[in-house]
Amino acid sequence: MSDPLFSPGTLIAAGLDWLNTHGHGVFALIGGAAEAVLDGAETALRLPPAWAFIGAVTALALWAFGGRMALLAAVSLGLCLAAGLWKQGMQTIALVSVSVTASVALAFPLGLLAARRPRLERALRPVLDIMQTVPPWVYLIPAVMIFSLGKVPALIATVVYGIPPMLRITTLAFKEVPHELVELGQASGATPLQVLSKLEIPAARKTLLVGLNQTILLSLAMVVLAGLVGGGGLGAEVTRGLTRMEMGLGLRAGLSIVAVAIFLDRMSRRALE
Incomplete structure (x- = not known):
């Protein structure tokens, strides 16, 4: 194999080493806070007995x-x-719930x-293309x-990924919201926040729900990879079934992921309609 002419990983690795050296305290704080949120969500979900929670x-x-x-x-x-x-x-539901909340909190205002x-839209387009086409494994390497x-x-x-x-x-x-509707709200004396909350968001709600649906499903698609880096949950069971060649375990975990996906998607849709 010949030496590569293009190797951005060398520069990125050097940058990550610098961050680890000079920003260890900050990353430790961020990691501790994120883990505390995940542990809290998981504890809350697992606190009641399973039958009581389902009921x-x-x-x-x-x-x-x-x-x-x-x-x-x-079901x-x-x-x-x-x-x-x-x-x-419950570990998977906690991970997906927190990650979807964070993804929406970041993506909604930027969108x-x-x-x-x-x-800004033109500048973001190639960035989003890269984020969606780069294999998810690549996200895990610098994070780990x-x-x-x-x-x-x-x-x-x-x-x-979400x-x-x-x-x-x-x-x-929001680009598809009729401009006449916005102008009507502005002409009636509504503030920009009122126009957004009372006119634009209701008009865009159906399309926004599609975005939420895709974020939930793509987040669940990452569950299996999350199991490979110690994220636990159903993804770890799928990985265990694959490495041990246990068809039963892999199938049970896979069907459970499908069940969780349907449950989270339908419940979130109905709650926001």
Whole structure:
């Protein structure tokens, strides 16, 4: 194999080494805070017994959304319990919930700004293309180098992977809001915040829900890779099934991931409609 003529990894590795040397305290603080949030979410989900948690979520879905959503909640969560993967399922729900919240919190304001600033949108387009086409493994390498193995690099990689679809669709959603509607709100004396919250967001809601759906599903797609770096959850069980050639374990974990994906997607959609 000949020596490469183009090797950006050398420069990036040197930069990461510098960050590890000079920013260790800052990264330790960030990693500790992120792990504390994940541990808190996981503890809250695992605090009640499994049957009590399933019953409470089912009853809440029945009261808020009707019988079909209650049945979906019971079947989805019950599958994780029946598969013997309740603890791992709660770890996955905690990881996905925190990562999706972080992705939306970062992507929504940036997407809104890009919808109002064409130059920013053009500048972001190639960056988002790179983020969506670079293999997810690449996100994990610098995260592991800085934060070591564990939940934090899994969270960071999942957040980075979930930002592009939400950002792109947020930009599209607000660009499609009729300009006449915005002008009407401005003419009536509404403040920019009132125009945004009362007119633009309701008009863009359906498209924004598509972005949320894609962020949730792509975050769950990262679950398996998260298991490879110590993120735990159902992804670790899929990896264990693969390395040990245990078809039963891999299939149970895979179906549990599908159940969690459907549960989180449908519940979040109904809650925001």
